[in-house]
Amino acid sequence: MAVQADELTAEQLRDQTLAWLREHLPAGWMDALDAGDITTWSKLRSELDYDAWCTVLGEAGYATPTWPTEYGAGLSLSPGQAKHVNEVLNQYRVPRPFNLIGIGMGGPTLISWGTEEQKQRLLRPMAANQEIWCQMFSEPGAGSDVAGLATRATRDGDEWVVTGQKVWTTLAHLSRWGMLIARTNPDVPKHKGLTYFVMDMQAPGVEVRPLVQITGDAEFNEVFMEGVRIPDSMRIGPEGEGWRVAITTLMNERIALSGAGSLSGDAAGGSPAEKLIARHSPVPDPLDRQRLAQLYIEERLIRLNNQRAAARRKSGGEAGPEGSITKLMQAEFNQRLQILAIDLEGPAGMAWEGEGFIEHGVIGFTSSGGETSREIVRSFLRSQANTIEGGTSNVMRNILGERVLGLPKEPDNSRDAAWRDVPRSA
Numbered sequence: 001m002a003v004q005a006d007e008l009t010a011e012q013l014r015d016q017t018l019a020w021l022r023e024h025l026p027a028g029w030m031d032a033l034d035a036g037d038i039t040t041w042s043k044l045r046s047e048l049d050y051d052a053w054c055t056v057l058g059e060a061g062y063a064t065p066t067w068p069t070e071y072g073a074g075l076s077l078s079p080g081q082a083k084h085v086n087e088v089l090n091q092y093r094v095p096r097p098f099n100l101i102g103i104g105m106g107g108p109t110l111i112s113w114g115t116e117e118q119k120q121r122l123l124r125p126m127a128a129n130q131e132i133w134c135q136m137f138s139e140p141g142a143g144s145d146v147a148g149l150a151t152r153a154t155r156d157g158d159e160w161v162v163t164g165q166k167v168w169t170t171l172a173h174l175s176r177w178g179m180l181i182a183r184t185n186p187d188v189p190k191h192k193g194l195t196y197f198v199m200d201m202q203a204p205g206v207e208v209r210p211l212v213q214i215t216g217d218a219e220f221n222e223v224f225m226e227g228v229r230i231p232d233s234m235r236i237g238p239e240g241e242g243w244r245v246a247i248t249t250l251m252n253e254r255i256a257l258s259g260a261g262s263l264s265g266d267a268a269g270g271s272p273a274e275k276l277i278a279r280h281s282p283v284p285d286p287l288d289r290q291r292l293a294q295l296y297i298e299e300r301l302i303r304l305n306n307q308r309a310a311a312r313r314k315s316g317g318e319a320g321p322e323g324s325i326t327k328l329m330q331a332e333f334n335q336r337l338q339i340l341a342i343d344l345e346g347p348a349g350m351a352w353e354g355e356g357f358i359e360h361g362v363i364g365f366t367s368s369g370g371e372t373s374r375e376i377v378r379s380f381l382r383s384q385a386n387t388i389e390g391g392t393s394n395v396m397r398n399i400l401g402e403r404v405l406g407l408p409k410e411p412d413n414s415r416d417a418a419w420r421d422v423p424r425s426a
């Protein structure tokens, strides 16, 4: 009798993943890593057809192991089971899709709120990295207070017509689809008049302008929308319920940014703190040794908190506000780690040769170190964004105060007034 996915043990999952990788990775890849032969592995990696590989990995379900199999991607595993699969993928440095906003945030939102038709159409190419996704929430006048946003969508028969501007839109320049929240009713309080759509980034009226950041990359963009038409079949969730749908996206964003999975310590070469210790050991300065020990402890704490949050999700379904704990910890931990990495690098940490660092549009989102001085400098520069992206650390502290500790809500005079009547800057 066939074993159900949810009955597979850790050992079975590891064996199954290893067998699949042996069959699909280029010959010699796993042997090279087993033997610590990074030169051979690097050559094989540079010869790999990344796009074709992402399709094979995604369609086999290994890019999104927790997604239900019926949508052409996923293995229908629990988060606890998926951890065993991911450990093997990390161990063998398996390239993954850079479609992190889609996979980390868009997929879970569609799985919770999408229609059957939307899931059948959108999930498989997302997991296979064939259709890249971006998140169009923030606006010039609405970042932390995203519910105050001004982009308007008005109904016209079976379509919606969208006009407005978004900013900070990571990967918009490479995206096929955008998760868009727009105001569909300005006469009710700000959280109530929003609707969530999936917008075709190639539709007439969409203009994407890249913004260059401190690393020299341009990973995010301004997006201008002028009379863009979205079919009603691409609305996610009910009209006026966009805020509730957006919360699902934001909770999953915090998990994606919290280091869940990336700090398991099981990746090739170890966790970020372990890699730093290995690169510089023995560290002569006792104060630097103390900083390293402190980071090692913090990394373990984040790992344990991620495990606790995963266990909670396993028993209770959706992601809760606890994702804000590790989002906050991970952002501040990574900034301290990158400062120490630069300090330990010495003079090589002060100079940086060569071009920007974007590879396949891959973003610093997951970046937590590197193997050359150049990558370490880049990670340091990129880490400045950690305490802003996905909600600032101040805002995480507000969420934790209100929703985890039960403290009184922050005063907000605009909360109950009709959005139209709330003063805002031009």
Ligand SMILES: Cc1cc2nc3c(=O)[nH]c(=O)nc-3n(C[C@H](O)[C@H](O)[C@H](O)COP(=O)(O)OP(=O)(O)OC[C@H]3O[C@@H](n4cnc5c(N)ncnc54)[C@H](O)[C@@H]3O)c2cc1C
Pocket: 134, 135, 136, 137, 138, 140, 142, 143, 144, 145, 167, 168, 169, 170, 171, 220, 385, 388, 389, 390, 391, 392, 393, 394, 395, 398, 410
């Ligand atoms: C690298 C990067 C990538 C991003 N990618 C995306 C993306 O793909 N899609 C997207 O929609 N957005 C994206 N963002 C935007 C991000 O979500 C916002 O920058 C963030 O929410 C803060 O908004 P803001 O920049 O408008 O700052 P503001 O909200 O104007 O905040 C300014 C300052 O005021 C503080 N502050 C604001 N409100 C409060 C409060 N209530 N209590 C205490 N302090 C407060 C903030 O902490 C901050 O220090 C990205 C940002 C970065 C840096």
